[in-house]
Amino acid sequence: MSSLINFPRLLISAQKGGAGKTLVSLGLVSALSSIGSNVIPFKKGPDYIDAGWLAFAAKRPCYNLDPFLMSSEIILSSFLSHAASDAIAIIEGNRGLFDGVDVQGSCSSAQLARILKTPVILVLDCTKVTRTLAAFVKGCQVLEPDLIFGGVILNQIVRLRHADIITRSIETYTDLNVLGVLPRLKNFSFPMRHLGLLPWQEHGEGEVIIKILTEKIKENVDLDKVLEVAQNAPSFSSSVPIFWPNREKDVKIGVFRDEAFQFYYPENLEALTALGAELIFLDALRDSSLPSLDALYIGGGFPETQAEYLEANSSLRKDIKEAALAGLPIYAECGGLMYLGRRILWQNKAFDMVGALPIDFEVGEKPQGHGYVKAKIVAENPFYPLNMELSGHEFHYSKPINWQKGDFSLVMKLSKGHGFYQGYDGVVYKNIFGAYTHVHVLGIPVWAVGLIEAAKKWKEGLTFDFRNICQDQTLVLNGINNFIKS
Numbered sequence: 001m002s003s004l005i006n007f008p009r010l011l012i013s014a015q016k017g018g019a020g021k022t023l024v025s026l027g028l029v030s031a032l033s034s035i036g037s038n039v040i041p042f043k044k045g046p047d048y049i050d051a052g053w054l055a056f057a058a059k060r061p062c063y064n065l066d067p068f069l070m071s072s073e074i075i076l077s078s079f080l081s082h083a084a085s086d087a088i089a090i091i092e093g094n095r096g097l098f099d100g101v102d103v104q105g106s107c108s109s110a111q112l113a114r115i116l117k118t119p120v121i122l123v124l125d126c127t128k129v130t131r132t133l134a135a136f137v138k139g140c141q142v143l144e145p146d147l148i149f150g151g152v153i154l155n156q157i158v159r160l161r162h163a164d165i166i167t168r169s170i171e172t173y174t175d176l177n178v179l180g181v182l183p184r185l186k187n188f189s190f191p192m193r194h195l196g197l198l199p200w201q202e203h204g205e206g207e208v209i210i211k212i213l214t215e216k217i218k219e220n221v222d223l224d225k226v227l228e229v230a231q232n233a234p235s236f237s238s239s240v241p242i243f244w245p246n247r248e249k250d251v252k253i254g255v256f257r258d259e260a261f262q263f264y265y266p267e268n269l270e271a272l273t274a275l276g277a278e279l280i281f282l283d284a285l286r287d288s289s290l291p292s293l294d295a296l297y298i299g300g301g302f303p304e305t306q307a308e309y310l311e312a313n314s315s316l317r318k319d320i321k322e323a324a325l326a327g328l329p330i331y332a333e334c335g336g337l338m339y340l341g342r343r344i345l346w347q348n349k350a351f352d353m354v355g356a357l358p359i360d361f362e363v364g365e366k367p368q369g370h371g372y373v374k375a376k377i378v379a380e381n382p383f384y385p386l387n388m389e390l391s392g393h394e395f396h397y398s399k400p401i402n403w404q405k406g407d408f409s410l411v412m413k414l415s416k417g418h419g420f421y422q423g424y425d426g427v428v429y430k431n432i433f434g435a436y437t438h439v440h441v442l443g444i445p446v447w448a449v450g451l452i453e454a455a456k457k458w459k460e461g462l463t464f465d466f467r468n469i470c471q472d473q474t475l476v477l478n479g480i481n482n483f484i485k486s
Contacts, residue, residue: 119150150229180221298336
């Protein structure tokens with residue numbers, strides 16, 4: 001007989017991107033925490049920046065849940081691993097509630113809400129609209145009738161009469177209640193970049209922003225009703241949480257984490273730690289030298305905005321180049337890939353970078369790649385098995401320039417996405433693997449296995465080209481099988 005588990009939870013969604021989901025989610029996380037609730041944040045989709053703000057507001061990691069990057073079973077297992085019966089889980093959706101990758105709404109916030117049987121609170125942008133919002137809310141209830149709706153929060157309200165008409169319309173024509181009415185915020189600065197928020201690491205006034213949002217939510221949202229919605233979420237049958245092994249730490253992997261490189265999924269770092277890595281966190285702007293390491297992991301970020309400081313740290317760049325050319329295993333995503341190149345060209349200026357890869361990167365005003373990625377490994381490399389298929393995502397305004405075919409290999413053939421060049425991604429040179437594609441370990445556990453094993457080989461002094469490291473299918477299968485256990 002299976003036991004039932006109750007995890008209070010809710011998902012914040014909206015009719016579109018930019019309606020106020022993030023502001024409401026941040027405000028709820030902080031406001032509920034301030035009145036004594038234990039709040040655990042989650043982010044739907046592959047986004048790093050919103051997840052970073054949620055983690056900043058909650059003062060704990062925010063975990064991503066994405067139906068494109070991971071299976072429904074993994075999503076449920078991950079959620080059960082991080083949620084708690086004595087806490088409230090707040091999941092921020094992305095885009096509009098039903099917006100997915102196809103006409104059926106695959107991989108949408110609605111799909112995630114169904115997987116987790118989570119009540120949805122709709123945030124509505126009320127700019128230049130009144131009674132029509134009742135029709136929208138009614139349509140949401142009808143389009144996918146198996147969704148659970150917990151209520152509505154109105155945003156961008158100008159006058160009391162504006163709020164009154166919308167509230168009475170929604171509560172007359174639907175069975176949902178308006179849980180809060182947020183006024184249009186004046187003199188409120190939340191700087192944006194590249195279609196999204198500025199990362200909290202660069203904002204400089206994160207605490208001020210969170211304080212303002214906390215006060216606005218506490219003043220204008222019925223937190224008792226929000227808690228009631230979360231607590232009335234259906235129970236789960238007992239399921240299998242993510243199993244993390246606890247292996248002895250036998251390799252050292254450097255991870256750059258600073259204003260230039262911030263984009264890391266907590267699960268990726270946790271997986272490396274669990275599989276035997278001691279993570280050495282580094283600062284590309286301030287550390288003058290590279291310590292002794294067995295591998296290096298450089299995530300994404302905005303190296304162009306910090307290019308002057310990265311260039312100024314010439315001693316560290318020299319160390320990284322020497323280590324890379326000597327064969328140190330390096331896995332670099334997007335911003336990390338750019339950092340390993342020769343130069344970054346941005347705003348009519350050129351900045352010297354590491355120079356381990358014979359590539360310049362030019363940052364423009366328009367996205368060069370934006371969205372989910374489907375790829376297949378088509379050539380040998382230090383980290384992935386040949387013919388492996390993987391899912392990921394990309395979001396970059398840079399493109400490679402001043403490079404020649406034959407200077408390195410491109411080992412990922414994309415069936416979806418843009419990548420590095422003409423549907424290919426995955427730059428391999430020596431034991432460097434650099435890609436615009438970001439991956440999540442819960443969708444690709446082999447990623448962590450490959451990086452750990454590469455580090456072990458390097459530590460053991462096997463300095464030959466170990467491109468076949470992941471061709472051992474037994475190793476790969478063991479990595480997957482040990483990742484989740486019943």
